[in-house]
Amino acid sequence: MDLAEIPVLSLDADKADLPARIGESFRSFGFALIRDHGIDQTLIDRAWELTEAFFALPVEVKRKYFIAGQGGARGYTPFRTEVAKGASEKDLKEFWHVGRDVPASSPLAASMPPNIWPEEIAGFRETFTELFAQFDEAGAKVLSAIATDLGLDARWFDPAIEDGNSVLRLLHYPPVSDAAGGAIRAGAHEDINLITLLLGAQEAGLELLGKDGRWLSVAPPEGALVVNIGDMLQRLTNHVLPSTTHRVRNPSGDRASHSRYSMPFFLHLRSDFRFKTLRQCITDTRPDRYPETITADDYLQERLREIGLKR
Template sequence: MSSIPHVDMSQYASDFEGFVQAIGEGYEVNGFVALTQHGIDSDIIHNALDISRELFALPDDVKKKYHLAGQGGARGYTPFGTEIAKDAKHVDLKEFWHVGREVEGTPKYAQLTPNVWPTEVPDFKQRMLTIFNELDKLGRRVLEGIAVYLGEDRDYFESRVNMGNSILRPLHYPPIIDEGTPSVRAGAHEDINVITLLVGSREPGLEVLSKSGEWIPVTIIDGAIICNVGDMLQRLTNGVLPSTTHRVVNPPAPYSHKSRYSIPFFLHFNPDVVIDALETCYGEDNPKQFPPITADEYLTERLREIGLIK
């Protein structure tokens, strides 16, 4: 059983009103849901995970050729032991690769920089772009339901995310050699972006902080995609939809002796979108908690906090 509610994405087409209530209530209570019947072919997911394993099996000196210093890890490879959760004392035990939106011609936003592709793994580009596009489409359907739940037009988010600097992150947590390390695979954090969609990794480790202050293990149901609220959406909704703290702890043996792979997709607003509380989300009982800020300003601020921008 999963510790987070399930949302049947087939309702999007068959019973949109029911879908709106399921997605909205799930997020308002938990900040996390598991999307079932989401329509993304399992082969697309498995092919992406398989090619990620191939990528991270490359020698370190080869992978580091694709680390772009000074760019905050926006594209290409970020080495093991680089990222640190906000306010944490120890770096995370992970390495990852960032794939952004592919844009033909000159992009509208300077933040949409070219992707970096490893020549040593020729199928990586096609498989990553395929799953990027599928998760982007799925995320926009989720946002339609959220918009209506919040009292906005169904297409409220479309013009605000259609050229967002969204990121696909193939992620590798290597085997834990030092069982006494103070570091964990991913320290307690909230995601920066609008919503996150997570595929892969059925191994234990992912935990969500409940409102009562307990850490709840999350089991990924076979074929489901976990989708959670990020800080940008929490800010837009003035806290009505919470960005829930989560982490990836070091699992017990034998899982700790194995690599863990997953691929989160961080869906972002267009860089110039001003994040300011929706009128339906504040009032006398819930005054505005945050000042307005552009998505790009907020992202830059947060990337500094986690060590990706110095």
């Protein structure tokens, strides 16, 4: 398996040329690797411990936190529920979602249900509330660099993501057995949201589809974030920034008997944000692919149905 030669950028040290460098990385791969992201390592370490502790609970305990009909928006989603768009086999994973809490009086409350928390794991709520906030802050900095690279004001995305419907996903891929058949840990897919910030890709398995049609392994240095473009940003930029297909393949050899954990933060727009293609991304040779308008929540609900989380 060839390695994707994605440059590792610093959110802190590379401030002057970060917009241009991150833009180049996204145009080339749809992905970027970012260190010095500001998320506290002690908090990350605690989050890993609590993630493992939760998924080690008995299935019947975890299923107490599954909310039917909510599309996995909050709480627990059982093993082999989600399916990649167009795939026939469901993914070999289970996950937990933490979202943004908004007041019941908020006009966004209908699309953003309140969080639920496992009572069996001490410190779970406090840890992941803080981790969500730090991911949120890091994501806003990445979007600021993207905005500058696109020729927008550095704060352009701020109102678009204020009270955005972002989700922190705690992912567990259990050991893989022969009974998996043709299923893999995460089938080839593109993310729905604006950008995804991922911790935990140091464990082998994450691959992106290169422009030449070859699968390339993504191997960030310890502690770095993997950041990728989602379909919402691809739509907004008229495909100037591509949403790249990626997957998590099954391990081989003795690694097949090990669990894999990861923590993606899916940074979303406000639910009531209405898509309008950026004029900077429309040219005579790149006409507007999306003249129709749609809200971010309408788009999200359509995609959740495609991946089996809603009916």
